[in-house]
Amino acid sequence: MIGALSAVIASLRRLNRAVERALNPVIAILIALMLVMVVLTVTARLTALNAPWTEKIQLILLPTLAFAVAPVAYRRGANVALDLLSGLLTPRMAHVHQLAMHAGILLLLLVGLDLTLRKVGVDPAPLSAAINALTGLDLSAIRPFRAPIKIPMLNIEWRSVYMVMPASVALMILANAELLLRHLLGVLDPDAPSAQRVRSFEDVTSAAGE
Numbered sequence: 001m002i003g004a005l006s007a008v009i010a011s012l013r014r015l016n017r018a019v020e021r022a023l024n025p026v027i028a029i030l031i032a033l034m035l036v037m038v039v040l041t042v043t044a045r046l047t048a049l050n051a052p053w054t055e056k057i058q059l060i061l062l063p064t065l066a067f068a069v070a071p072v073a074y075r076r077g078a079n080v081a082l083d084l085l086s087g088l089l090t091p092r093m094a095h096v097h098q099l100a101m102h103a104g105i106l107l108l109l110l111v112g113l114d115l116t117l118r119k120v121g122v123d124p125a126p127l128s129a130a131i132n133a134l135t136g137l138d139l140s141a142i143r144p145f146r147a148p149i150k151i152p153m154l155n156i157e158w159r160s161v162y163m164v165m166p167a168s169v170a171l172m173i174l175a176n177a178e179l180l181l182r183h184l185l186g187v188l189d190p191d192a193p194s195a196q197r198v199r200s201f202e203d204v205t206s207a208a209g210e
Contacts, residue, residue, distance in 0.1 A: 005185045006194040012178035019171055020072050027072070030065040037061060053153050060151070060161050067168035075175035075198055095186030095195065102179050107135060109173050114139050116165035121146040 037058045044051035073079055089097060110131055117124045121144045128139045149158050179198070186195035 002185065002189055002192060005181055005188070006192065009178060009181050009185065009194040012174070012181065016075055016175050016178055019174070020075070023068055023072055027065065027068050030061055030068060034058065034061045034065060056151055056154050060154075060156070063161065064164050067164045070168050071171035071175055074172050075179065077198065091190035092187060095183045095190060099180065099183040099187060102176055102183060106173065106176050106180065107131075109169055109176060111135075111137065111139070113166055113169045113173065115142070116162070116169055118142055118144045119162050119165060120144075120159050122166075 037054050040051060041054040041058065043049070044054060085097065087094075110127065114124050114127050114131060117127075118139075123144045125140065132138050132140070145159070150156060151158060151161070182195055182197070185192050189195060
């Protein structure tokens with residue numbers, strides 16, 4: 001069983017690393033564009049130039065950047081976290097703790113995927129039924145958003161901007177699957193190489209982690 005888990009974890013790791021490699025240049029471009037828009041907005045205000053379109057573009061870039069970064073940050077543990085409890089536990093119990101935490105996060109991500117799909121006009125009826133069966137939370141009463149509301153001046157539908165949300169949540173679920181299996185393996189064998197944590201951005205050059 002440990003060998004099978006390690007093989008699945010290795011496959012998910014390769015897939016998630018490929019996602020990271022694809023997202024990294026996109027994130028860099030979005031950050032650069034956001035910086036340019038902020039500079040243009042400040043310059044326009046200081047010089048009394050009429051450039052309100054820069055603020056509209058920032059409205060697009062901000063959520064797009066946040067959701068583009070989310071899958072990478074979640075897998076790498078770059079989000080804000082309290083790790084005092086896990087630091088006091090034995091290696092096996094720390095994996096049990098993290099397994100429970102990521103299982104709860106998975107439920108939240110599934111709810112998030114349902115809601116974000118509805119935000120872009122998709123009715124995820126099978127997913128809603130599964131969430132209802134697992135949690136008793138009925139999301140089917142929320143009607144998918146299909147109103148063609150457009151961003152002023154840019155003439156772009158908000159729904160097009162919001163497409164990044166379900167895509168990001170889906171990639172976070174993919175990362176969650178890897179993390180869940182890593183900690184499940186850690187419960188069975190805390191010393192297994194595949195059970196080691198994913199390296200954070202801070203120690204990415206060290207020998208620890210994956």
